[in-house]
Amino acid sequence: MAIDTTTELAHLTQIRHYLHQHPELSDQEFATTKYLTEKLRELGYRIITPADLKTGVIAEIGSGKPVIGLRSDIDALPIQEATGLDYASANTGVMHACGHDFHMTALLGAAKRLAAEPTLKGTVRMVFQPAEETHVGAQEVTAAGGVDGLDAIIGFHNKPDLPAGTIGLLPGGLMAAVDQFTVTFHGVGTHAAMPQLGADPVVALAATISAVQSIVSRNQDPQQAVVVSVTHIEGGSTWNVLPEKAWFEGTVRTFDQAARALAKKRFIEIVNGQAAAYGVKAEIDWQAGPDVVDNDPHLTEIVAAESQQHFEVVAPTPSSAGEDFAYFSQRIPSVFAFIGSNGNSDWHHPDLIVDDAGLVPAAQWYYFNAKRLLTELA
Ligand SMILES: [Zn+2]
Ligand SMILES: [Zn+2]
Structure with missing residues:
Protein backbone atom coordinates (compact mmCIF):
# COMPACT_ATOMS: atom_id res chain seq x y z
CA MET A 1 0.00 0.00 0.00
CA MET A 175 9.17 8.10 33.51
CA ALA A 176 9.13 8.42 37.27
CA ALA A 177 6.89 7.06 39.98
CA VAL A 178 5.02 9.97 41.57
CA ASP A 179 4.27 10.29 45.27
CA GLN A 180 2.67 13.29 46.92
CA PHE A 181 2.82 14.29 50.56
CA THR A 182 1.36 16.82 52.95
CA VAL A 183 2.65 17.33 56.48
CA THR A 184 1.00 19.31 59.26
CA PHE A 185 2.94 20.11 62.42
CA HIS A 186 0.66 20.70 65.39
CA GLY A 187 2.31 22.73 68.16
CA VAL A 188 1.20 25.18 70.79
CA GLY A 189 0.71 28.79 69.78
CA THR A 190 2.14 31.59 71.86
CA HIS A 191 3.49 35.16 71.88
CA ALA A 192 6.52 35.45 69.59
CA ALA A 193 8.50 36.98 72.44
CA MET A 194 7.79 34.04 74.78
CA PRO A 195 8.54 30.88 72.76
CA GLN A 196 9.21 28.92 75.97
CA LEU A 197 5.44 28.98 76.62
CA GLY A 198 4.55 27.20 73.37
CA ALA A 199 5.78 24.57 70.91
CA ASP A 200 6.80 26.23 67.65
CA PRO A 201 5.71 24.38 64.46
CA VAL A 202 7.44 26.95 62.19
CA VAL A 203 10.96 26.16 63.31
CA ALA A 204 10.13 22.44 63.16
CA LEU A 205 8.91 22.91 59.58
CA ALA A 206 12.04 24.79 58.54
CA ALA A 207 14.30 22.10 59.98
CA THR A 208 12.27 19.31 58.39
CA ILE A 209 12.32 20.82 54.89
CA SER A 210 16.12 20.80 54.99
CA ALA A 211 16.31 17.38 56.64
CA VAL A 212 14.22 15.54 54.04
CA GLN A 213 16.80 16.44 51.38
CA SER A 214 19.11 13.95 53.10
CA ILE A 215 16.87 11.18 51.71
CA VAL A 216 18.43 11.93 48.32
CA SER A 217 21.97 12.74 49.46
CA ARG A 218 22.44 10.24 52.32
CA ASN A 219 19.98 7.35 51.93
CA GLN A 220 19.64 6.57 48.24
CA ASP A 221 22.12 4.87 45.95
CA PRO A 222 24.00 7.71 44.18
CA GLN A 223 23.38 5.87 40.87
CA GLN A 224 19.61 6.15 41.41
CA ALA A 225 17.82 9.32 40.39
CA VAL A 226 15.53 10.50 43.20
CA VAL A 227 13.83 13.86 43.64
CA VAL A 228 12.32 15.25 46.85
CA SER A 229 10.66 18.65 46.37
CA VAL A 230 8.78 20.67 48.97
CA THR A 231 6.72 23.08 46.91
CA HIS A 232 4.25 24.83 49.19
CA ILE A 233 4.42 25.94 52.82
CA GLU A 234 1.97 27.71 55.05
CA GLY A 235 2.03 28.73 58.69
CA GLY A 236 1.17 31.70 60.85
CA SER A 237 -0.57 34.94 60.07
CA THR A 238 1.46 37.77 61.54
CA TRP A 239 4.88 38.82 62.86
CA ASN A 240 4.47 38.61 66.62
CA VAL A 241 2.50 35.39 67.13
CA LEU A 242 3.85 31.85 66.92
CA PRO A 243 1.07 29.81 65.31
CA GLU A 244 -0.24 26.53 66.61
CA LYS A 245 0.29 24.77 63.29
CA ALA A 246 2.36 24.88 60.11
CA TRP A 247 1.95 22.91 56.93
CA PHE A 248 3.86 21.91 53.81
CA GLU A 249 3.37 19.73 50.74
CA GLY A 250 5.44 18.39 47.90
CA THR A 251 6.39 15.39 45.82
CA VAL A 252 8.86 12.51 45.58
CA ARG A 253 9.98 11.04 42.24
CA THR A 254 11.73 7.68 41.90
CA PHE A 255 12.51 5.17 39.13
CA ASP A 256 12.55 1.91 41.03
CA GLN A 257 10.34 0.09 43.56
CA ALA A 258 13.07 -0.20 46.18
CA ALA A 259 14.02 3.47 45.90
CA ARG A 260 10.35 4.41 46.12
CA ALA A 261 9.76 2.35 49.26
CA LEU A 262 12.97 3.64 50.88
CA ALA A 263 12.06 7.27 50.15
CA LYS A 264 8.67 6.87 51.81
CA LYS A 265 10.09 5.04 54.85
CA ARG A 266 12.83 7.64 55.42
CA PHE A 267 10.44 10.54 54.85
CA ILE A 268 8.11 9.33 57.59
CA GLU A 269 11.02 8.61 59.97
CA ILE A 270 12.60 12.01 59.42
CA VAL A 271 9.35 13.96 59.77
CA ASN A 272 8.39 12.13 62.96
CA GLY A 273 11.96 12.47 64.28
CA GLN A 274 11.99 16.22 63.65
CA ALA A 275 8.57 16.57 65.25
CA ALA A 276 9.82 14.77 68.35
CA ALA A 277 12.97 16.92 68.46
CA TYR A 278 10.94 20.13 68.38
CA GLY A 279 8.11 18.93 70.63
CA VAL A 280 5.35 19.15 68.05
CA LYS A 281 3.08 16.48 66.61
CA ALA A 282 3.35 15.48 62.92
CA GLU A 283 0.38 14.50 60.76
CA ILE A 284 1.56 12.97 57.48
CA ASP A 285 -0.67 12.32 54.48
CA TRP A 286 1.09 10.24 51.82
CA GLN A 287 -0.61 9.80 48.45
CA ALA A 288 0.83 7.28 46.01
CA GLY A 289 0.50 8.38 42.38
CA PRO A 290 1.41 6.47 39.22
CA ASP A 291 4.20 3.94 39.42
ZN1 LIG B 1 1.15 16.79 31.04
ZN1 LIG C 1 1.27 14.62 28.73
Missing part, protein backbone atom coordinates in the same frame (compact mmCIF):
# COMPACT_ATOMS: atom_id res chain seq x y z
CA ALA A 2 1.53 3.25 -1.07
CA ILE A 3 0.76 6.19 1.17
CA ASP A 4 1.52 9.70 0.03
CA THR A 5 3.03 11.18 3.15
CA THR A 6 2.61 14.75 1.88
CA THR A 7 -1.15 14.25 1.72
CA GLU A 8 -1.03 12.44 5.05
CA LEU A 9 0.83 15.34 6.69
CA ALA A 10 -1.70 17.87 5.39
CA HIS A 11 -4.57 15.70 6.66
CA LEU A 12 -3.02 15.16 10.09
CA THR A 13 -2.03 18.81 10.46
CA GLN A 14 -5.64 19.81 9.87
CA ILE A 15 -6.83 17.34 12.53
CA ARG A 16 -4.26 18.48 15.08
CA HIS A 17 -5.01 22.15 14.61
CA TYR A 18 -8.72 21.43 15.10
CA LEU A 19 -8.07 19.44 18.29
CA HIS A 20 -5.62 22.07 19.52
CA GLN A 21 -8.25 24.74 19.10
CA HIS A 22 -10.82 22.73 21.09
CA PRO A 23 -9.09 21.51 24.26
CA GLU A 24 -11.02 20.06 27.19
CA LEU A 25 -10.03 19.43 30.80
CA SER A 26 -9.51 16.00 32.36
CA ASP A 27 -12.66 13.87 32.54
CA GLN A 28 -14.61 16.56 30.67
CA GLU A 29 -13.46 15.59 27.18
CA PHE A 30 -17.00 15.20 25.81
CA ALA A 31 -16.60 16.97 22.47
CA THR A 32 -13.19 15.35 21.94
CA THR A 33 -14.72 11.94 22.61
CA LYS A 34 -17.49 12.62 20.10
CA TYR A 35 -14.99 13.78 17.48
CA LEU A 36 -12.73 10.74 17.91
CA THR A 37 -15.66 8.33 17.93
CA GLU A 38 -16.99 9.74 14.66
CA LYS A 39 -13.57 9.60 12.98
CA LEU A 40 -13.03 5.99 14.06
CA ARG A 41 -16.52 4.95 12.99
CA GLU A 42 -15.94 6.52 9.54
CA LEU A 43 -12.78 4.41 9.24
CA GLY A 44 -14.74 1.24 9.97
CA TYR A 45 -13.72 0.66 13.59
CA ARG A 46 -15.95 -1.15 16.05
CA ILE A 47 -16.59 1.27 18.91
CA ILE A 48 -16.43 -0.75 22.13
CA THR A 49 -16.19 2.07 24.68
CA PRO A 50 -17.50 0.64 27.97
CA ALA A 51 -20.64 2.36 29.27
CA ASP A 52 -18.84 3.16 32.53
CA LEU A 53 -16.36 5.34 30.68
CA LYS A 54 -17.87 8.85 30.51
CA THR A 55 -15.13 10.16 28.23
CA GLY A 56 -12.48 8.46 26.12
CA VAL A 57 -12.92 6.01 23.26
CA ILE A 58 -12.05 2.34 22.86
CA ALA A 59 -12.28 0.93 19.35
CA GLU A 60 -11.08 -2.16 17.52
CA ILE A 61 -10.23 -3.38 14.06
CA GLY A 62 -9.35 -6.89 12.90
CA SER A 63 -10.22 -10.06 14.77
CA GLY A 64 -8.80 -12.78 16.98
CA LYS A 65 -5.52 -12.98 18.84
CA PRO A 66 -3.19 -11.35 19.52
CA VAL A 67 -4.76 -8.09 20.65
CA ILE A 68 -2.42 -5.10 20.56
CA GLY A 69 -3.37 -1.85 22.30
CA LEU A 70 -2.32 1.57 21.02
CA ARG A 71 -2.81 4.30 23.59
CA SER A 72 -3.21 8.07 23.38
CA ASP A 73 -4.31 10.46 26.10
CA ILE A 74 -6.86 13.14 25.18
CA ASP A 75 -7.05 15.78 27.93
CA ALA A 76 -5.74 19.34 28.15
CA LEU A 77 -4.58 21.58 31.02
CA PRO A 78 -6.00 24.58 32.91
CA ILE A 79 -3.48 26.95 31.28
CA GLN A 80 -4.17 30.17 29.37
CA GLU A 81 -2.52 29.71 25.99
CA ALA A 82 0.11 32.28 25.00
CA THR A 83 1.34 30.97 21.65
CA GLY A 84 -0.38 33.54 19.43
CA LEU A 85 -1.12 30.78 16.91
CA ASP A 86 -4.02 31.24 14.51
CA TYR A 87 -5.32 27.89 15.77
CA ALA A 88 -4.77 28.73 19.46
CA SER A 89 -7.27 27.46 22.02
CA ALA A 90 -10.80 28.78 21.61
CA ASN A 91 -11.53 27.61 25.15
CA THR A 92 -10.40 30.35 27.57
CA GLY A 93 -8.04 29.09 30.27
CA VAL A 94 -7.68 25.62 28.74
CA MET A 95 -4.81 24.53 26.52
CA HIS A 96 -3.27 21.44 24.99
CA ALA A 97 0.02 22.40 26.64
CA CYS A 98 1.23 18.82 26.98
CA GLY A 99 0.70 17.95 23.31
CA HIS A 100 -2.04 15.37 23.83
CA ASP A 101 -3.55 16.83 20.63
CA PHE A 102 -0.38 15.57 18.91
CA HIS A 103 -0.85 12.09 20.44
CA MET A 104 -4.53 11.83 19.40
CA THR A 105 -3.74 12.96 15.87
CA ALA A 106 -0.92 10.45 15.50
CA LEU A 107 -3.18 7.65 16.70
CA LEU A 108 -5.92 8.68 14.28
CA GLY A 109 -3.26 8.63 11.55
CA ALA A 110 -2.29 5.09 12.55
CA ALA A 111 -5.98 4.13 12.67
CA LYS A 112 -6.37 5.27 9.08
CA ARG A 113 -3.29 3.35 7.95
CA LEU A 114 -4.43 0.17 9.73
CA ALA A 115 -7.94 0.47 8.28
CA ALA A 116 -6.42 0.51 4.80
CA GLU A 117 -4.60 -2.81 5.37
CA PRO A 118 -6.16 -5.64 3.34
CA THR A 119 -5.78 -8.07 6.27
CA LEU A 120 -4.68 -7.80 9.87
CA LYS A 121 -3.47 -10.95 11.56
CA GLY A 122 -5.14 -10.27 14.90
CA THR A 123 -6.80 -7.26 16.54
CA VAL A 124 -5.63 -3.72 17.11
CA ARG A 125 -7.39 -1.78 19.85
CA MET A 126 -7.31 2.02 19.99
CA VAL A 127 -7.27 3.22 23.59
CA PHE A 128 -8.02 6.95 23.71
CA GLN A 129 -7.92 7.50 27.46
CA PRO A 130 -9.25 10.49 29.38
CA ALA A 131 -7.72 12.35 32.32
CA GLU A 132 -3.99 11.64 32.08
CA GLU A 133 -3.09 14.95 33.70
CA THR A 134 -5.04 14.12 36.85
CA HIS A 135 -3.60 10.58 36.85
CA VAL A 136 -6.99 8.91 37.04
CA GLY A 137 -7.80 8.16 33.37
CA ALA A 138 -5.79 4.97 32.95
CA GLN A 139 -7.37 3.63 36.13
CA GLU A 140 -10.84 4.59 34.85
CA VAL A 141 -10.19 2.73 31.59
CA THR A 142 -8.82 -0.29 33.45
CA ALA A 143 -11.72 -0.39 35.92
CA ALA A 144 -14.21 -0.23 33.05
CA GLY A 145 -12.54 -3.22 31.36
CA GLY A 146 -11.14 -1.16 28.48
CA VAL A 147 -7.78 -2.93 28.46
CA ASP A 148 -9.03 -6.45 29.27
CA GLY A 149 -7.61 -9.09 26.95
CA LEU A 150 -4.72 -7.02 25.61
CA ASP A 151 -1.51 -8.96 24.93
CA ALA A 152 0.56 -5.79 24.78
CA ILE A 153 0.08 -2.05 24.78
CA ILE A 154 2.27 0.73 23.41
CA GLY A 155 2.09 4.49 23.69
CA PHE A 156 4.27 7.57 23.48
CA HIS A 157 4.71 11.08 24.73
CA ASN A 158 5.85 13.83 22.42
CA LYS A 159 9.23 15.22 23.48
CA PRO A 160 9.80 18.89 22.61
CA ASP A 161 13.58 18.66 23.07
CA LEU A 162 14.01 15.89 20.49
CA PRO A 163 13.99 16.60 16.73
CA ALA A 164 10.64 15.92 15.04
CA GLY A 165 10.21 12.21 14.44
CA THR A 166 13.23 11.03 16.46
CA ILE A 167 12.23 8.05 18.62
CA GLY A 168 13.47 7.72 22.22
CA LEU A 169 13.36 4.18 23.64
CA LEU A 170 14.73 2.51 26.76
CA PRO A 171 14.07 -0.78 28.55
CA GLY A 172 12.95 -0.28 32.17
CA GLY A 173 12.07 3.03 33.80
CA LEU A 174 11.35 5.85 31.35
CA VAL A 292 7.27 4.13 37.22
CA VAL A 293 6.57 3.70 33.48
CA ASP A 294 8.42 0.44 33.15
CA ASN A 295 9.19 -0.76 29.64
CA ASP A 296 9.13 -4.52 29.17
CA PRO A 297 12.69 -5.43 28.07
CA HIS A 298 11.67 -8.05 25.49
CA LEU A 299 8.96 -5.91 23.89
CA THR A 300 11.26 -2.89 23.92
CA GLU A 301 13.81 -4.88 21.92
CA ILE A 302 11.16 -5.72 19.32
CA VAL A 303 9.85 -2.16 19.11
CA ALA A 304 13.41 -0.78 18.93
CA ALA A 305 14.30 -3.19 16.09
CA GLU A 306 11.21 -2.16 14.14
CA SER A 307 11.67 1.54 14.88
CA GLN A 308 15.30 1.49 13.71
CA GLN A 309 14.15 0.40 10.26
CA HIS A 310 12.23 3.66 9.81
CA PHE A 311 13.49 6.30 12.22
CA GLU A 312 16.41 7.74 14.09
CA VAL A 313 16.28 5.97 17.49
CA VAL A 314 18.04 7.35 20.55
CA ALA A 315 18.31 6.32 24.21
CA PRO A 316 16.65 9.26 25.97
CA THR A 317 17.30 10.56 29.45
CA PRO A 318 14.44 9.28 31.63
CA SER A 319 12.01 12.01 32.71
CA SER A 320 11.23 12.69 36.37
CA ALA A 321 7.74 13.68 35.30
CA GLY A 322 5.03 11.07 35.88
CA GLU A 323 2.74 9.41 33.32
CA ASP A 324 -0.36 7.43 34.16
CA PHE A 325 0.44 4.99 31.33
CA ALA A 326 2.24 3.36 34.29
CA TYR A 327 -1.11 1.89 35.39
CA PHE A 328 -1.21 -0.01 32.09
CA SER A 329 2.45 -0.98 32.26
CA GLN A 330 1.87 -2.54 35.70
CA ARG A 331 -0.74 -4.92 34.23
CA ILE A 332 0.18 -5.46 30.60
CA PRO A 333 3.53 -5.96 28.82
CA SER A 334 4.13 -2.52 27.41
CA VAL A 335 6.43 -0.06 25.72
CA PHE A 336 6.26 3.70 26.14
CA ALA A 337 8.39 5.85 23.87
CA PHE A 338 9.29 9.48 23.44
CA ILE A 339 8.76 10.90 19.96
CA GLY A 340 10.42 14.15 19.05
CA SER A 341 8.09 17.12 18.58
CA ASN A 342 10.77 19.78 18.17
CA GLY A 343 9.07 22.25 20.50
CA ASN A 344 10.04 25.82 21.34
CA SER A 345 9.61 25.19 25.08
CA ASP A 346 8.59 22.29 27.30
CA TRP A 347 5.51 20.43 28.57
CA HIS A 348 2.94 22.52 30.43
CA HIS A 349 4.31 25.88 29.23
CA PRO A 350 1.71 28.35 27.89
CA ASP A 351 3.90 29.11 24.87
CA LEU A 352 4.58 25.50 23.81
CA ILE A 353 4.27 24.93 20.08
CA VAL A 354 4.91 21.41 18.79
CA ASP A 355 6.09 20.74 15.26
CA ASP A 356 3.55 19.15 12.90
CA ALA A 357 6.47 17.55 11.05
CA GLY A 358 6.51 14.93 13.82
CA LEU A 359 2.94 13.76 13.14
CA VAL A 360 3.59 11.39 10.25
CA PRO A 361 6.53 9.63 11.96
CA ALA A 362 4.43 9.29 15.14
CA ALA A 363 1.50 7.79 13.18
CA GLN A 364 3.94 5.48 11.41
CA TRP A 365 5.51 4.46 14.71
CA TYR A 366 2.16 3.20 16.02
CA TYR A 367 1.33 1.59 12.69
CA PHE A 368 4.60 -0.25 12.05
CA ASN A 369 4.88 -1.46 15.62
CA ALA A 370 1.24 -2.60 15.79
CA LYS A 371 1.83 -4.77 12.72
CA ARG A 372 5.17 -6.01 14.04
CA LEU A 373 3.69 -6.95 17.42
CA LEU A 374 0.76 -8.76 15.76
CA THR A 375 3.34 -10.94 14.02
CA GLU A 376 5.72 -11.32 16.97
CA LEU A 377 3.02 -12.21 19.50
CA ALA A 378 1.00 -14.47 17.16
